[in-house]
Amino acid sequence: MHAVFDVTLALVFKQTASISIICILALFACKKDILTTSSSDTVSFDTDTLFFDTVFTTVGSSTRKFKIYNHHSNNIKISSIKLAGGTNSIFRLNVNGVPGIEFSNLEIRAKDSMWVYADVTVDPGNTNLPFVVTDSIEFKTNGNFQDVQLVAFGQNAIFHKSGNGSTSFYLNCDDVWESDTPHVVYGIAVIDTSCTLTIKKGTHVYFHNNGAIVALNKGSLRIKGTKDEPIILEGDRLEPAYDNVPGQWQGIYLFPLSIDNEVNWAIIKNSRLGIQADTINPAASSNPTLTISNSMIYNCSSTGISGRGAWIQGSNCVFANCGDHCGTFSLGGNYTFKHCTFGNYAPNGIDKSALVLNNWFEDKNRNIIPRDLESANFINCILFGSQQNEIILSEVEEAAFNYQFKNCLIKVNTSDVNTETSNFVNCAINQSPDFIDVNMHDFNIDENSSAKDIGELNEVSDDLINLEFDINNNSRLKDGLPDAGAYEFVFE
Secondary structure: OHHHHHHHHHHHHHHHHHHHHHHHHHHHHHHHOOEOOOOOOOOEEOOOEEEEOOOOOOOEEEEEEEEEEOOOOOEEEEEEEEEOOHHHOOEEEEEOOEEEOEEEEEEEOOOOEEEEEEEEEEOOOOOOOOOEEEEEEEEEEOOEEEEEEEEEEOOOOEEEEOOOOOOEEEOOOOEEEOOOOOEEEEOEEEEOOOOEEEEOOOOEEEEOOOOEEEEOOOOEEEEEOOOOOOEEEEEOOOOHHHOOOOOOEOEEEEOOOOOOEEEEOEEEEOEOOOEEEOOOOOOOOOOOOEEEEOOEEEOOOOOOEEEEOOEEEEEOOEEEOOOOOOEEEEOOEEEEEEOOEEEEOOOOOOOOOOEEEEOEEEOOOOOEEEOOEEEEEEEOOEEEEOOOOOEEEEOOOOOOEEEEEEOOEEOOOOOOOOOOOOOEEOOEEOOOOOEEEHHHOEEEEOOOOOOOOOOOHHHOEOOOOEOOEOOOOOEOOOOOOOOOOOOOOOOO
16 A cells, blocks of 8 residues: 555646646746846847948959847847948948848847848949948847947048057058058048148048048148149038038047148038137248148038137138138137138028137136237138128227228128227128129129228238239239128129
8 A cells, every 4th residue: 555655645746747847947947038128138240330341443342240139137139220221321231141221029048149231232333323332230129229330431542540440550660551542541640740741732621421521730731722723621411401401520630739720722621610720830831730722611510710829821811601600719819811701601690790700718627817919910801791791890998809890791680799890991891792602602792782892902912912813813903902701792
């Protein structure tokens, strides 16, 4: 009897153990298949940008890959993976071995990963293709949106970029950029201490988003265009929709103690800031921080030209249509502009006054620190725009504030600015310049312009600059008296 009972009990224990093991295994299996639906749970990637860094000389194709990680203790479902550019994209995807441009409901097990492959085919003969072609892969997980950027070089060009993935890089000392091939700047190109970057006539320079040129202590930028072969600096999106989109690249920054910078016959457009010249070092050079002539800076999302305690000399230039000011000269300094047009009619309706002058700056503790504005002279210039007052004068009494407008056409609110002083000499106040088409950045004047013949003849030529010819190479002396601004009106 006992033997039978023992056998029966043993069988029961055996069956119970088997059932328990099955249940435990099932429990683990069930737990392993649990999906996290928490909005705080997302996937992660082993990169945020895929670079296809081949210069394509023929139809070229390249493939890159990255991993998607699920670092959570439960499974996770990616609701969708797709190319932002859709069927119009030149990129294609392969997710977990399946090709396509859009995928849905892909599950990654806990602590597991998934491969994503992306390829691109580029035809450099397509002249409408941007030099840098971009797209992104969009992910939606538990209501969260994430992306991985795709960047490919689309045409033959000389590419200036970091070799280690950093956002900035040093140019070769005393580098020279020729015009035979376009140049594309991907990141912040730095002119090192005591080095020079020279850009030759006819060169076209394209900047990817956040691209910039920076000159350090005793570094110099020399942009040397001509009337027939100007140098153009703009963003790298070549599609017609981007022709007049501001803020596509950062701009040109001449850092404190940069010296002997020259810009001649250049077109700088669609940046965040055009050119910023910072504090001069009198001991380093007897020349201006920046000499700019025969150039146009327009359609910046911030300021066109900025001086910060600098020495800037400008002539035959147009600074126009900026989201902030066309010219900002702060922290003191020395500034002379002859036959320049400052016209602010930002096409998107977001603009401020054409010009700001001040003799102070605000430190990190928000204390106002006086700084002498030694001189700011505007001669034979136009300062106009869509605001009631196109000149902002911000002065503190503790520092010098020396400025003068001579033979200029100016738009100001005379209730705010007293033009009946020696700071304003022979100026036409609040009279129309009659620009041809400000929305198309055409600041030529027509025959009815009040800027005609109001310029000072003696200022057309001096020891430093010769302004006998305007930015279109038309003579200012043909009818006896020069017009104000960068353009001389010419009868057909």
